[in-house]
Amino acid sequence: MSAILNVADVSKAFSGVHAVQGTSFEVEAGSITGLIGPNGSGKSTTIDCISGFQTLDAGRVLLGERDITGLRPAEIAKAGMIRTFQNVRVYDSYSLLDNLLVAGEAFRDLNWFDALARTPRYRRVRDAAEDRARGLIDLVGLTRLSDAPATVLSYGQKKLLAFAAAMMAKPRLIVLDEPVAGVNPTRVNEVADILRKANATGISFLIVEHNVEFINSLCHKVIVLEQGRKLTEGTPAQIRNDPRVLEAYLGIARPAAAAAEAEAS
Ligand SMILES: Nc1ncnc2c1ncn2[C@@H]1O[C@H](COP(=O)(O)OP(=O)(O)OP(=O)(O)O)[C@@H](O)[C@H]1O
Numbered sequence: 001m002s003a004i005l006n007v008a009d010v011s012k013a014f015s016g017v018h019a020v021q022g023t024s025f026e027v028e029a030g031s032i033t034g035l036i037g038p039n040g041s042g043k044s045t046t047i048d049c050i051s052g053f054q055t056l057d058a059g060r061v062l063l064g065e066r067d068i069t070g071l072r073p074a075e076i077a078k079a080g081m082i083r084t085f086q087n088v089r090v091y092d093s094y095s096l097l098d099n100l101l102v103a104g105e106a107f108r109d110l111n112w113f114d115a116l117a118r119t120p121r122y123r124r125v126r127d128a129a130e131d132r133a134r135g136l137i138d139l140v141g142l143t144r145l146s147d148a149p150a151t152v153l154s155y156g157q158k159k160l161l162a163f164a165a166a167m168m169a170k171p172r173l174i175v176l177d178e179p180v181a182g183v184n185p186t187r188v189n190e191v192a193d194i195l196r197k198a199n200a201t202g203i204s205f206l207i208v209e210h211n212v213e214f215i216n217s218l219c220h221k222v223i224v225l226e227q228g229r230k231l232t233e234g235t236p237a238q239i240r241n242d243p244r245v246l247e248a249y250l251g252i253a254r255p256a257a258a259a260a261e262a263e264a265s
Contacts, residue, residue, distance in 0.1 A: 003062075004029040004173050004204045005050070005081070010059030012045050019045040021228040022059070027173065029064075032195065032205040034215035034236075037225035038249055043208045044086075046225065047175050050206075051083035052076045063173065080172035086181060088158045092151040096142055096161055099150055100133035104168030129168075136164040140194055156183040160194065167198060174198075176207045180214050192218050216240060224248065 005027035012020040020042045027033045035043050048054035050061050052073040060069050068076050073083070091099050113119070137146045140160040145152065150161060159179060166174050179195070180188045188211065195218060199205060209215050215222055216236035223233040226248040232239070239245055 002029050003027060004031075004064060005206065006060075006062040007046070007050060008060045008062075010046065010049050010061065011057045012049050012054055013057055018228050020049065023225065023228070023230050024059075025223045025230060025233060027204055027206050028221070029172075030199070030202065030204055031220045032199050032207065032218055034219035034222040035206060035208045035225065036210070036212060036215055036222060036239075037231070040227075041225040041248075042228040043225055044177065045228075047083060047177060047206070047208055051081060051175055053083070077169065077171070081175065082166040082169060082171040082173075083175040084162050084166050084177055084179070086177045088155070088162045090150045090153075090158050090161050090165070093149055095147050095149055096137055096153075096164075097130065097133050097146050099161060100136060100165055100168050101129055103165035104129055104133065133164075133168065136167050139167075139197060140164045141190065154184075156187050156191075159183060160191070163194070163198075167203065171203065173204045173206065176205060176209075178209055179207060180209060180211050188214055 003026040007026070008024050009022050010020055010024070011018070011022055023042070023046060035046065037043050045054060049056050049059075052068070052071050052075070056069060060067065062068065063076070063079050063081050066079055068079055068081070071079070091102065094102065134146060137143055140163060142153075142157060142160060142164075145157075150158065153161060163174075163176070163179065180191050183191060192214060195205060207215065207219065216239070219236060221233060222236055222239045224231045224239060224245050231244055231248055232242055234242070
């Protein structure tokens with residue numbers, strides 16, 4: 001399988017704090033990959049560096065074949081990678097539909113005359129964008145609210161809207177920052193199903209999340225960070241049974257035999 005994202009030896013420090021130290025990993029095309037680790041292990045800084053919201057001190061980031069190191073977030077988004085934020089960003093006074101039309105920059109290539117005169121070109125662009133937006137609103141299960149202002153949505157629903165907005169631009173890779181943090185636990189499986197459906201349309205995902213159960217149920221591969229470095233990576237089953245991961249999370253001393261076995265692997 002080829003990589004949609006290749007992160008090579010990325011480092012970032014903040015006035016002496018080594019938030020990320022020589023981290024390398026890949027996201028395979030078509031996969032859902034999880035990025036986990038204890039508080040302060042460098043997850044947010046890593047995805048900030050990948051998506052252009054932080055400059056790298058060292059390292060390289062490839063999106064498919066393209067070197068995106070040092071590009072600005074808007075350029076990276078144009079190249080096909082969209083990143084969402086833990087704090088949801090939606091326009092409360094806009095309808096769900098308008099939120100998606102704005103996010104998808106549906107009218108970017110139209111001039112003022114097209115818009116003012118409602119030219120056939122304008123109508124074509126608008127209809128295509130609206131069809132896509134309505135499809136995505138269906139995908140996230142908010143159909144009955146499409147024309148309501150986003151302010152009526154619950155926090156979890158706003159996260160789903162932000163996710164639909166990220167999909168508007170037809171990205172190849174979406175980086176999700178804690179998609180189920182603060183979401184009602186009864187709704188977490190629904191979010192997982194929505195992400196699986198989106199993944200089935202060909203979009204790859206890199207997901208930062210504290211909810212390890214959610215990550216294990218969803219991801220093909222999981223990368224574990226600890227103190228700014230990659231501790232390990234593997235399938236959810238491998239990660240679940242890795243004593244080093246348990247130790248990183250709980251800070252517990254591992255039995256000598258298990259530690260030796262983990263180091264030998
Ligand atoms: N802007 C900043 N200025 C100074 N230090 C920072 C900054 N951003 C992150 N750090 C530090 O870098 C380290 C990694 O932080 P980061 O937020 O990337 O970890 P995280 O794994 O995302 O944590 P959490 O799970 O708590 O969100 C921490 O020690 C943090 O205090």
